[in-house]
Every structure is written in structure tokens, then in C-alpha cells.
Ligand code: SF4
């Protein structure tokens with residue numbers, strides 16, 4: 244499938260970001276209003292609590308440089324290779340490559356590297372804006388393509404902001420006591436719109452260059468002002484960020500790199516508050532078309548739920564840490580230990596297998612972008628809400644109680660306590676005691692500390708909590724078709740031929756479709 248080429252918008256910076264160092268430099272000197280621990284942050288790049296999350300995002304640039312086949316793709320818009328996180332996927336293979344890149348980055352960082360939200364937003368918006376233009380005669384798609392082209396040329400990080408704070412969950416946006424509990428248009432001018440509201444737990448927002456604001460749920464005619472999608476620079480006037488603190492984050496503040504467990508990398512979530520933030524027309528991709536909010540949310544969550552194969556990469560690190568601690572303890576070959584490592588691997592590959600299956604079973608939309616399989620994407624994410632907890636439990640089992648009773652790095656540095664710890668925390672004689680402590684701290688970091696935010700609770704709630712996936716799985720389970728299969732074999736009479744065939748356009752029909760379905764359009 245080919246996409247039409249498009250010239251860049253006039254916002255393209257002269258020099259694109261190429262390296263991780265370029266990226267980190269690009270974040271400096273912006274006038275972001277960020278609160279953390281009750282204080283305004285002067286320069287997020289230099290803040291010890293924030294920096295590990297910037298390092299994790301920077302790995303997306305580093306990987307593209309080191310392994311371009313994995314982390315770049317050819318853009319029809321620029322005619323050049325671009326970072327895969329900015330690419331519109333035009334085949335099932337490209338969807339799969341997104342997943343492979345995500346697993347690799349999970350392995351390299353051991354945390355959430357934050358850039359997938361923007362990738363999934365751009366891909367889902369690509370088909371949604373196309374459909375809007377086809378049905379309504381709007382020109383949102385061309386605006387979006389110009390924006391994507393600009394972002395690709397400059398190699399920017401695009402964040403996606405979907406989750407509203409939602410207020411009273413039993414009420415629609417327009418019914419809330421406070422209209423700002425969902426992001427909405429507060430004013431229109433000849434030049435564009437102004438929006439107000441707040442987005443909760445926004446991944447990597449402070450580490451992005453632009454943020455795409457999107458509705459979070461199905462909207463009705465009375466929610467028209469809430470049906471708004473637009474791109475804003477993250478340092479636009481009127482935006483306040485309040486940083487989400489993470490378990491054990493103070494360890495980064497005190498510079499205790501051993502105690503941090505993973506001193507280099509961490510995830511990032513913040514609350515984003517928008518007060519009369521201006522979006523010019525050319526960066527608006529929906530303004531009032533409430534009936535397209537639900538399709539956008541469903542498409543976005545479909546991409547994003549299979550993006551959670553990232554956790555299989557993080558799981559690889561945790562399995563490696565568990566195997567290493569068994570090794571350091573001198574018990575790598577004990578059968579029950581080996582069996583636990585096998586079980587962790589089996590669970591981890593279950594996440595990966597369902598995620599890439601959703602991508603392999605992806606199909607083309609009218610716009611040309613490929614959409615992953617919705618059933619399998621939801622099955623992948625539903626596994627992710629459970630299996631990392633079991634993998635984490637097994638890692639803690641193999642680590643032993645020392646991972647939570649271990650004295651601090653400062654005790655290790657103490658001239659009296661340090662030698663005692665080095666002597667009495669020894670595992671196998673040839674293994675450095677400090678290395679053993681480092682691995683235990685990493686397991687703590689991933690199952691209880693900073694990166695348990697990404698590996699466990701984000702796995703539970705990110706891209707939708709478990710019940711959201713069960714609704715989507717239930718909607719597509721085609722129970723009548725399955726009942727007929729059973730009835731036929733049991734000798735129960737079934738109506739005509741129909742029961743023997745999968746319903747048109749449903750999940751089963753995708754199961755039996757040819758693998759490469761480019762001609763489906
Ligand atoms: Fe990407 Fe995973 Fe982080 Fe979501 S949780 S942004 S899919 S790394």
C-alpha cells in the first residue's frame with residue numbers, strides 16, 4: 244500500500260534531531276511550567292528525578308542510529324528514512340516491526356520508554372481523519388499529513404494525551420458539575436480554538452516536543468465542544484504539568500545509584516492542565532465531529548494495547564535478573580529454580596506472541612494505514628494486566644527476602660559496616676558482593692520500586708484497565724457461531740448453512756482470511 248507524498252509544513256526546524264545527545268539538548272531551555280515535590284522545576288533535563296525518564300526516551304533515538312532496520316522506516320511523505328515512532332504503518336509487517344522495536348527498547352531500558360503513545364496516536368488518527376474527510380468533506384487528513392511530515396523532518400517526539408480526569412464517572416462530559424473535567428473548546432476565533440481541561444497520567448509528556456490532545460471516550464451531540472483533537476507544542480502558553488511521583492523516587496534525588504536499582508532509566512507520568520490553550524486551525528484534526536470520537540478511541544486503543552509487548556522486553560530483563568541471582572547464589576541448576584525461569588519465560592512469550600499476532604493479523608484501512616487485529620490486541624493487553632505480576636512474583640521468589648531487607652549503599656560505604664556487609668552478604672566466593680546487591684536492587688526496582696510503576700501498575704491500567712479489554716473481547720467473541728460448532732458435533736439441529744460460517748466482518752472471518760490482505764482495501 245502506498246501513501247501520497249506531501250510537502251512539509253512551515254514549522255520544520257532547520258536541523259533535525261539525530262542523536263540521543265541532540266534530543267536531550269532539544270529539551271533544554273524551554274519555558275515548561277512543571278511542578279515536582281511542590282516546587283517549580285527550573286530545568287527538567289537536569290532534575291535527578293526526571294532525567295532517567297529522558298534517558299529512556301533518548302534510547303529511541305539511539306536505537307534508530309544503531310539498528311536502522313529495526314527502528315526506522317521509509318517515509319512516503321519525506322522520501323527519507325524516519326524514526327519508526329513517527330512512521331505510518333502501511334503493511335502488517337510494519338506493524339510487527341513496531342512490536343519488535345518496542346521489545347528491544349524494553350530490554351535496553353527496563354522501563355517505559357514513552358514514545359509509543361504518539362506513534363499509536365498518529366496511526367489511528369491517520370485513518371480516522373481520512374474517514375472524516377470522506378464522509379464530511381473536511382480537510383483534517385491533509386492537515387494531519389502536513390503535521391506528520393513536519394514531525395518526521397525534524398525527528399520530534401510526539402506525545403498523545405487521551406485520558407481525561409473524568410470527574411463523576413456516571414456522567415457524560417457535558418453533564419459534569421465542572422465543565423473542565425473533560426478537555427473542551429472554550430472559545431473560537433478566526434485563527435483557531437482555545438481549550439481547557441486536564442489529562443491524567445500522561446506518559447512522557449514533559450519529554451515530548453508536541454502533544455496531540457484527543458477525546459477519551461464515546462461522545463454524544465451535547466458533547467460537541469468536547470470533540471476536539473489538536474496538536475500543541477508542550478511548552479505552549481497555558482499548560483501546567485504536575486509530575487507524578489513514583490515509589491522510591493527519592494533514591495534518585497539522593498544520588499544513590501546502587502540503591503536506585505536502575506539508576507539510568509525510568510518512566511514518566513504527569514498530570515497536564517490546560518488553561519485556555521490556543522490551537523490554530525492547521526493543527527486541529529477534529530472540531531465538533533463527536534461521532535468520530537468513539538472510532539478514534541477504539542482504533543487508538545487497538546494499536547496501543549498490542550504496543551504493550553514493550554513489557555515482554557522489560558520481562559526479559561527481569562528474567563535475566565532472576566537467573567543471575569540464582570547463579571550468584573550458586574543454585575542455577577536446581578530443578579525448581581530452572582522451572583521457575585521456564586515459567587517466567589513462558590508467560591513473557593505469551594505477551595509477545597499475542598501482541599505480534601495482532602500485528603501479523605493487521606489489515607488495511609481505506610486510508611492505507613494498517614490496523615492491528617482488535618481481538619488479539621485486547622487479548623495481548625489483558626495478559627499484560629496479569630502476567631507481569633506473576634513474573635514479578637517468581638522473580639521475588641528467586642531473589643529471596645534479601646531484596647527487601649538489604650542495607651543501604653551508605654552502609655556499604657561506611658568504614659565499619661561496609662566490610663561486615665561485604666563479608667556476610669557474600670554468595671558464591673568468586674562473585675563480588677556488590678554485584679549481588681546490584682541485581683537484588685534491580686529486582687526490587689522492577690517489582691516494588693520506580694520501574695514497578697511501568698512494569699506492574701501501568702501494565703494493569705495503561706491503554707485501559709482490564710475490564711475495558713474484557714468488554715472488547717466479549718463484543719467480538721461470536722458466541723452464536725461457537726455454539727453452532729458445538730451443536731453440530733453434538734448432533735443438535737442447527738439452522739441451515741449460516742451457523743457453519745463465521746459472521747461476515749467479525750473476528751473469525753479475520754482468522755480465516757488470507758494472511759496478506761492488501762486487496763481488501
Ligand atoms: Fe510504550 Fe509500553 Fe510505555 Fe506504553 S507502556 S508508552 S507501550 S513503552
Ligand code: FE
Pocket residue numbers: 446701705706
Ligand atoms: Fe502507556
